[in-house]
Amino acid sequence: MSTAVDPAQTIRRGPLTLDPTELPPQRHFLGGEFVPGASGGELEIVDPCTEARIAAVPEGTAAEVDRAVTAARRAQPDWARLSPKDRASVLYRIAERVEQHAQTMARLESANTGKPPEVAEDDVLSGADTFRFMAGAVRASTAQAAAEYVEQHLSVLLREPLGVVGVVTPWNYPFLMAAWKIAPILAAGNTLVLKPSEQTPLSTLKFAELTADLLPPGALNVVTGLGPEVGGALAAHPDVDMIALTGSVRSGQSVARAAADSLKRVHLELGGKAPVLVFDDADLDATATALRTAGFWNSGQECGAACRVLVHESVAEEFTAKLVDAVRAIVVGEPAAAEVELGPVVSKAHYERVCGFLRRAEENGIRAAVGGGPLDGPGYFVAPTVLVDVPEGAECAQEEIFGPVVSVETFRTEEEAVRRANAVPYGLASSVWTESGRRAQQVAAALDFGTVWVNSHLVLANEVPWGGFKGSGYGRDLSIYALEDYSRTKHVMTNNGR
Incomplete structure (x- = not known):
């Protein structure tokens, strides 16, 4: 585009080198263990700062979703039978485990997304706090008082788990958005199958690796793959009781349509x-x-x-x-460079999309007072x-x-x-x-x-809800409202007349 980008806006370079031992197993996580993909297909993971390959993960299939759902369904009754205190104890240990490995998690997030260290570290620690909050909240849930609302009939309101929840998370906050879903889903007594973004699955797989000994096999399952195949299979699966997605409006519409046939509940946090x-x-x-x-x-x-x-x-x-x-x-640059505040956008496709908006704005007489276009590569940097x-x-x-x-x-x-x-x-x-x-x-x-x-x-x-109206979806993340979203209300009325 012809808009001149301020020459002071340059990219500070400082490549982030990952130790191979920091990478998670590049496989699905099903029933408490990492397993290879059945299709043989792979999805390449790219560093958005350098455009170099970091890793590759399996391209999942509907059959692997079915296997994951079966594992989650098998694990759910025993997990739900645990007292809120016992489930909370597990969530506290998960929070501690994430904090113990916060630097590794943050480095993976930076390598996969280009996030500056301040942003990646905030994501990881905020995610840990989500588990800690939900651990406390599930032990302090409130409900309408048991009482005789009809003469000689005692009413008791119960909050029950939904069962198995399918989760689709986005690329912009890979670990944090996973934590926002995983923590209340588990706290409420559900089990889950999670599909991370195909572009940014590394921190989610690392989380599964770090917490594998803390959760019963099948409580958390991760299937990597593309949205239409894996996300679509989750949304349509008859044994999935709810589908929860954070993503684009188009993705939300697709998931809601697929969920309609089975009338499963839908939780959407969109644009x-x-x-x-x-x-x-x-x-x-x-x-x-x-x-x-x-x-x-x-x-x-x-x-x-x-x-x-x-x-x-x-x-x-x-x-x-x-x-x-x-x-x-x-200051724009790579995560390892000094004082960097802003990194690249996540992918080539998204880079081209953002630059397209800027180009059309210029064509329509809108002026960039600062910035206005891409910065010289490699990498997907926009001023x-x-x-x-x-x-x-x-x-x-x-x-x-x-x-x-x-x-x-x-x-x-x-x-x-x-x-x-x-x-x-x-x-x-x-x-x-x-x-x-x-x-x-x-x-x-x-x-x-x-x-x-x-x-x-x-x-x-974490104490206050997050969610929108209109095209931004429905349902709430964070706070006690998330626990309510991932549970159901049952009324038990007993005739106690004598």
Whole structure:
């Protein structure tokens, strides 16, 4: 593309060398052991920083999904019969095991995804905390009180496991998104079969290796492979009670269709296009600094990223200048290089997709105030970009780019800001930046998003739910709401009249 990328935006090089012993077995994990693929097909795993091959994993088949489901079904009754205390004890030990091997897990994540160390380490430790939280939460679950709601009839409400859950995880947070699913599924007494992204399976396989002695055989199964074959087989399998996916809208639609025939429950955490509403009384310095992180963390490959700024026209020029200065200072490079904050996007296909958005934006008169295109390879690096002169309804402000790109639009009134913020098919996350408490409350109530931050963005905690509305799916990750999603309610009523 013709847009000139700031010459100061160069790639710091420092190749990350993995010790071969850090790699997990490159096989399926079925019934508590690693087994070779039956088809003989392989999927190559590529380092997005260098485009070099790291490893290869089996290309799974429906037959291997069936074998995994059988193992999970066999293990589920005994796992479910354990008391919440005993299941919690296992989850605590899993959290400790992950923390003991956090450096290895983070290095694998960096090698497979190009994440800077700060991002990869945060993923691993946050994943460990997810297991620790769910261990505590399952022992403190609450329910409607047992009582006589009808005279001489005692009602008791029970929370039961669903059974076997099929899980499909994405490439942007391979281990963390796996932890968000595995922890509550196991805590609630279910067993599972997990398909990691074919591009980033290494940390999930390593997790299976590290925890194989902690879980009963079959409680956790991992089948590597492509979405249509492995994910589709999981979604359609008659012995899978629920399918849970974090991924694209297209993947969610495909899974939901496949699940419909068996009427299994579906849990979908899909895409986002998070609006950031910056009002004229906002602290512009604090906002620009926060968006430097919230817009570009994990190279913008984050469904809640602060990627779409709507700023009041009276402060737009001043704010944009501050944001551009902040973004221009982001250090781009390979994980092992010094002070790197932003790595590559995950794959060649995704690199070409992101660059396509930037090229079309330029063709439509939208200007890159900083960045605007790819950086010289090797690797799938895109310059951190701020797009300005963005008209209402522009593709770059409506569609999920999922890269290091933030667009800036202007608005005149609060009503206009809310209307335009809501005018996207997604409803995952958003933020409001203002010093007015009344405005913050009213605007947050009007925004059609599952999470609304005020004077903050992309701050998560295991205690609070994560999930969206509209095209962003349904169901909730994290918090006690995830435990509820992965269980079912049974009412037992006993006639106790004499």
